[in-house]
Amino acid sequence: MLPRVIIIGRPNVGKSTLFNRLVGKRLALVDDQPGVTRDRRFGDVTLAGMRFTVVDTAGWEDDDPSTLPGRMRMQTEVSIEDADAVLFVVDARAGVTPLDSEIANWLRGADVPVILVANKAEGRSGDAGIFDAYSLGLGEPLGISAEHGEGTADLFEALWPIIGEKSEAGDALLAIDEGEDEDGVPTGPLKLAIVGRPNAGKSTLINRLLGEDRLLTGPEAGITRDSIAIDWEWTDPESGDTREIRLIDTAGMRKKRNVVEKLEKLSVADARRAIDFAEVVVLMLDATQGLEHQDLKIASLALEEGRALMIAINKWDVAAEPSKLYNGIRFALDEGLAQVRGLPVIAVSAKTGKGLDALLTAAFELREAWSRRVSTSALNRWFDHALEANPPPAPGGKRIKLRYITQAGTRPPRFVVFGTRLDMLPTSYERYLVNGIRRELGFGAVPVRVVLKPSKNPYAEDK
Numbered sequence: 360m361l362p363r364v365i366i367i368g369r370p371n372v373g374k375s376t377l378f379n380r381l382v383g384k385r386l387a388l389v390d391d392q393p394g395v396t397r398d399r400r401f402g403d404v405t406l407a408g409m410r411f412t413v414v415d416t417a418g419w420e421d422d423d424p425s426t427l428p429g430r431m432r433m434q435t436e437v438s439i440e441d442a443d444a445v446l447f448v449v450d451a452r453a454g455v456t457p458l459d460s461e462i463a464n465w466l467r468g469a470d471v472p473v474i475l476v477a478n479k480a481e482g483r484s485g486d487a488g489i490f491d492a493y494s495l496g497l498g499e500p501l502g503i504s505a506e507h508g509e510g511t512a513d514l515f516e517a518l519w520p521i522i523g524e525k526s527e528a529g530d531a532l533l534a535i536d537e538g539e540d541e542d543g544v545p546t547g548p549l550k551l552a553i554v555g556r557p558n559a560g561k562s563t564l565i566n567r568l569l570g571e572d573r574l575l576t577g578p579e580a581g582i583t584r585d586s587i588a589i590d591w592e593w594t595d596p597e598s599g600d601t602r603e604i605r606l607i608d609t610a611g612m613r614k615k616r617n618v619v620e621k622l623e624k625l626s627v628a629d630a631r632r633a634i635d636f637a638e639v640v641v642l643m644l645d646a647t648q649g650l651e652h653q654d655l656k657i658a659s660l661a662l663e664e665g666r667a668l669m670i671a672i673n674k675w676d677v678a679a680e681p682s683k684l685y686n687g688i689r690f691a692l693d694e695g696l697a698q699v700r701g702l703p704v705i706a707v708s709a710k711t712g713k714g715l716d717a718l719l720t721a722a723f724e725l726r727e728a729w730s731r732r733v734s735t736s737a738l739n740r741w742f743d744h745a746l747e748a749n750p751p752p753a754p755g756g757k758r759i760k761l762r763y764i765t766q767a768g769t770r771p772p773r774f775v776v777f778g779t780r781l782d783m784l785p786t787s788y789e790r791y792l793v794n795g796i797r798r799e800l801g802f803g804a805v806p807v808r809v810v811l812k813p814s815k816n817p818y819a820e821d822k
Contacts, residue, residue, distance in 0.1 A: 451485025557611025
């Protein structure tokens, strides 16, 4: 593993801005209001050739452990248990506060090297705050500006004696196999995004899979804000094989008209990006609420992006009339998402662990179908049979000629049909081809794209 560097500090000192600066991307949500970050977020950093993992944490607040801010602080406390170094960030403009002193006292008792970082020190506006930070008793403060990228060289010099040697040793472990085996089956980690409405139990599900309280949960709706990716290994109970998974937790997605606050808009946009980068998307439903129109909209979004989609009905342990509920959801999905009839629907309980192995087994099978490639000969044998069983219509007496088909890509599967007068082909016949591909060529419930392309020679049309 690469060395791990944890960013800690009170709310609104610029921890997430520093995280984004180090990873070189805007991964963490940033806003002027305090308390934006709630869960730990990990990112890989290359700083002047030194490589390490940086961890953004929630702002440290002095609240009762039963409250949301108190539970956020407990997540931060846990984060330093496997840390190689801590970047303790203070606001150079505001100077040292009593909460900064409390955090410093706690860090002095921790068995981990601490680097004191005075952020927002651009120009001379932070000079007084930098001198004030000496009072924390954690050595010389590093004056930086995460927003403007100032002070990164000083940060490197401070980190190198602590993690430099370990960062070089871990460098060879960075590569993630994203390839395929000889049969075309993906060999990299399964990128699995968990999406749904607020309070459906997405974070609770991931915590149950991991066997630890890795993500912040609670009765409050909308706790998750950032999309959090966690690398994990799952042991298949059937085969005993260990399989890599990248779990992606996302913010709850409400109806668009209900999303008015800037921060929630940023969270929903982050969830949509998580769908873009996923391979398989799990839409979580609340068994106590059933399937709602918003669920179908989220499902449609995943399908429009070409992701493989499956449904998890959570809180099954408290479901009323479960058989009736399951059949009702299955019928509504087949009606509302007719383009992918037969989506995998798994009853689960994040609280008890019911159905979670079945969920992951189905997710790997779905990714395999999503990545499948059919040989041109087998594809055209199916195509000829499909045309023979149901020839294309001849609107106005003009014959539509479909000549051949080829698979243009995978993930999602994409096919191109060549022929003449394709602009006259009814949508119903396109659906016939898509449904045949999914049903007879092993693509199951994954989204399939079919593009109609005229023959290269426009004068080769049949008369």
